[in-house]
Structures are given as structure tokens and as C-alpha cells.
Amino acid sequence: MNLKERIAKRVAKEFKPGNIVNLGIGLPTLVANYVPKEMNIFFHGENGVLGIGSEVSEEYANLNLTNAGGRFINTLPGAMTFDTAFSFALIRGGHLDYTVLGGLQVDEEGHLANWMVPGKLIPGMGGAMDLVTGAKKVIIAMTHTTKGKPKIVKKCNLPLTSSRRVDLIVTEYAVIEPTDEGLVLKEIAPDIKIDELKTITEAELIIPEDLKIMEL
Amino acid sequence: MKVVKAEEAISFVNDGDSIMIGGFLTVGTPETLIDELIKQNKKNLTIICNDTSFEDKGIGRLIFHKLAKKVITSHIGTNKETQRQYIEKELEVELVPQGTLIEQIRAGGVGLGGILTPTGIGTVVENGKQIIEIDNKKYILEKAIKGKVALVKAKRSDHLGNLQFEFTARNFNPIIAMAAELVIVEVDEIVPAGTFGPDDVHLPGALVDYVVIRRNEK
Numbered sequence: 169m170n171l172k173e174r175i176a177k178r179v180a181k182e183f184k185p186g187n188i189v190n191l192g193i194g195l196p197t198l199v200a201n202y203v204p205k206e207m208n209i210f211f212h213g214e215n216g217v218l219g220i221g222s223e224v225s226e227e228y229a230n231l232n233l234t235n236a237g238g239r240f241i242n243t244l245p246g247a248m249t250f251d252t253a254f255s256f257a258l259i260r261g262g263h264l265d266y267t268v269l270g271g272l273q274v275d276e277e278g279h280l281a282n283w284m285v286p287g288k289l290i291p292g293m294g295g296a297m298d299l300v301t302g303a304k305k306v307i308i309a310m311t312h313t314t315k316g317k318p319k320i321v322k323k324c325n326l327p328l329t330s331s332r333r334v335d336l337i338v339t340e341y342a343v344i345e346p347t348d349e350g351l352v353l354k355e356i357a358p359d360i361k362i363d364e365l366k367t368i369t370e371a372e373l374i375i376p377e378d379l380k381i382m383e384l
Numbered sequence: 385m386k387v388v389k390a391e392e393a394i395s396f397v398n399d400g401d402s403i404m405i406g407g408f409l410t411v412g413t414p415e416t417l418i419d420e421l422i423k424q425n426k427k428n429l430t431i432i433c434n435d436t437s438f439e440d441k442g443i444g445r446l447i448f449h450k451l452a453k454k455v456i457t458s459h460i461g462t463n464k465e466t467q468r469q470y471i472e473k474e475l476e477v478e479l480v481p482q483g484t485l486i487e488q489i490r491a492g493g494v495g496l497g498g499i500l501t502p503t504g505i506g507t508v509v510e511n512g513k514q515i516i517e518i519d520n521k522k523y524i525l526e527k528a529i530k531g532k533v534a535l536v537k538a539k540r541s542d543h544l545g546n547l548q549f550e551f552t553a554r555n556f557n558p559i560i561a562m563a564a565e566l567v568i569v570e571v572d573e574i575v576p577a578g579t580f581g582p583d584d585v586h587l588p589g590a591l592v593d594y595v596v597i598r599r600n601e602k
């Protein structure tokens with residue numbers, strides 16, 4: 169299992185049967201691979217679908233049915249399609265149980281930056297700002313560092329996605345919960361020591377007595 | 385509603401118009417109408433859309449052919465040419481959160497002056513905008529958006545212009561059709577009125593000005 173699969177597998181444990189979940193593009197999309205069918209999770213795509221099944225190859229595809237990444241999909245029995253206004257009414261209106269998004273930076277206040285690097289990368293926010301603002305729970309699924317640099321920082325220096333505090337950060341080495349007091353380390357991977365984790369984490373981590381080992 | 389050729393429908397578009405175009409990446413985009421905008425070389429357009437697709441597909445082709453002076457959109461990440469023109473200041477790009485953009489357009493089409501949204505509070509999106517506090521929660525006042533022209537893609541139309549969309553090709557399409565003075569719709573087929581019942585009409589034909597049949601894919 170590579171690092172991204174490890175993150176995806178851990179995120180998938182958060183959901184409860186029947187939840188409505190939006191998975192962001194990239195790493196978060198992998199989370200669906202680790203959700204058992206009997207959980208009856210309704211996956212939402214902001215392009216206008218609730219009840220995404222799986223990706224399908226072009227020869228089996230309806231060209232007018234994709235996920236938010238533009239990949240052809242099928243839908244599960246009970247699915248619904250709709251326009252963008254309704255899609256974001258679900259998002260902003262607090263009807264999504266979870267959104268799982270990638271991140272460029274998360275800081276000690278639990279603020280997320282994931283939509284641009286000024287002067288370098290300007291994809292735009294797409295649906296990310298609405299998702300972070302409106303979903304009941306926001307999970308950030310990202311690698312712990314990028315090119316050796318920490319992504320969990322004291323304060324984001326990239327433009328924020330929202331002023332809302334995210335609910336959980338899952339990396340290949342740790343599960344971290346942003347709280348009023350700061351970032352609480354809930355779980356640590358079995359293949360890293362706390363001191364090593366601290367060297368690759370710029371933000372201060374609060375280590376609780378009941379720290380658990382991440383199940384891989 | 386009148387059924388016309390793409391050439392005639394697009395002849396009603398003027399240089400400098402603000403044009404709303406349906407589509408998410410390439411899904412639900414009126415490609416035949418876009419072909420015609422390029423052919424007739426309509427210039428200085430303000431394009432309002434979800435995303436600028438890819439350089440060689442959908443709305444992205446309008447950017448590639450430099451027909452736009454401004455784009456109001458939520459995402460340009462899949463189109464390197466949009467990013468290049470934006471960075472080189474050849475193109476004005478206004479990035480708007482997707483849920484805010486569609487709701488601004490919806491407001492424009494339903495007679496509202498704007499909307500109050502929590503999305504963007506505490507980010508660069510709130511800069512220069514009025515913040516209104518209601519019951520101790522902050523909202524941004526985002527003004528309604530209207531367009532001169534809406535270019536819509538539907539699955540089919542009946543002879544009265546009643547429209548049906550398909551799956552995720554619906555996206556911005558029915559919303560932009562409410563918010564523009566001139567509504568041009570590209571469809572895969574036109575069927576007799578009554579073919580689909582009242583419950584299955586997604587947008588009433590009374591709002592549609594022109595219907596164009598999609599050209600077969602090359």
C-alpha cells in the first residue's frame with residue numbers, strides 16, 4: 169500500500185452508514201475504494217449528482233454522466249442528478265455529512281489553504297470554499313510534507329480556503345484534530361516516532377495521554 | 385421559440401457581449417455554438433461559466449482563440465492557456481466560489497438583487513465587498529449577475545422549446561437560461577410537443593428564443 173492509499177484507507181473509517189459524502193479530486197477520490205458497499209454511503213459530486221457508483225470506461229459510459237473530476241461514472245440505485253444551484257444548496261445548506269479535501273497547508277488554528285499559490289499555481293477555488301464552509305465535517309487528506317517541507321504549519325501563508333476550522337487532518341503518519349487549544353495528535357503511525365513526527369510538523373502538536381497507534 | 389441554424393443564432397451575438405455558457409469541464413457545453421462564435425470571430429466577450437475547460441475543448445477554445453476580454457468563473461486549473469493569459473494580463477479573470485457564482489446567476493434570473501453567503505468570509509473573496517451580520521453570523525453580500533446572452537446545452541427540445549437536460553450535463557444550463565436577455569439552446573434532437581409530459585419538462589419553452597440542432601461530432 170502506498171502512502172496515499174494508506175491515508176485514504178484511514179479516512180474511510182470515519183463514515184457512518186447512510187452518510188452523504190463529497191470527495192475532492194485527487195487523493196480524496198481514493199477514499200471510495202475503502203468504503204464497504206453495505207455502508208450505503210451516498211457520494212456527492214458538485215457537478216450535480218448524489219449516489220455515485222464507480223468509474224466506468226468510455227465504451228460503457230453515458231457521456232453526460234461524470235464525477236466532478238470529469239471521469240465517467242455509473243450511479244447506484246436511488247441516485248439523483250440535479251443542477252449546480254441545487255448541488256451547492258446541499259453543500260452550503262449543511263446537508264453533507266462529510267467533505268474530504270486535499271490541502272496545501274493547514275495551520276494551528278485548523279485553517280485550510282488549498283486553492284492557490286500566488287504567482288505560481290492559480291487553479292481557482294472551484295467548489296472548495298463552499299464545501300469547507302458548509303459541510304458538517306471537513307476532513308483534510310494530504311501527505312504530511314511536500315518535497316520535504318511541512319504542510320502542517322504554524323500559520324498558513326497561502327490564501328485561505330475558509331475561516332472555518334477543519335475537523336480532522338489525516339496524513340500517512342498521523343491523525344490530528346484541530347481544537348480550541350490547538351492541534352491534538354489523536355493517532356500516530358506505527359512506523360514513526362513522536363520526535364520524528366515533530367521534525368516534519370512545523371505546527372505545535374498537543375500529545376494527549378490516550379494517543380493511539382494508527383491502524384494501517 | 386424558433387429553430388434556426390447556428391450561423392443565424394450566433395449572428396445575434398455582438399462583440400463585447402456578456403455571455404453565459406453552460407457546462408462543467410466539457411459536459412453540457414454547447415460545442416456547435418462555440419464553433420460558430422469562433423467562426424464568426426466574436427471579440428471582447430465577457431464569459432460567465434463554471435470553468436474554462438481545456439485549451440482544445442468546450443469553453444476553453446474561446447480562450448485559446450482569444451475571444452474573451454474577461455472571464456467570471458470558479459476554476460481555470462484545467463486550462464493552462466487561461467492561466468497564462470491571466471498571468472500575462474492579457475485576460476481579466478474573476479475567480480468566484482462555484483456555489484456563489486451559480487447563486488449570483490440564479491439571483492439575476494429570479495428578480496433578486498443579490499445573495500448573502502458565508503462562503504468566502506475570512507478569505508480574499510470578501511475583499512471590497514459589503515459584510516452583513518445576521519444573528520451573529522457574517523455573510524458576504526454578493527450581487528446578482530445577468531448576461532446579455534445565454535448559450536445553453538440541453539438533451540432535447542420539443543417544438544415549443546420545452547427542454548430536457550441529461551444527468552450531470554444539466555449543471556449551469558437551466559440557471560443561465562433564466563438570467564440572460566437572449567437564450568440560445570443547442571439540443572441533440574427536437575421532438576413533437578407532448579412527447580414528454582409536464583412533469584418531465586426541466587425548463588419551459590417560453591424562456592427560449594432560439595434552438596439550434598447540434599452538429600454531428602466530427
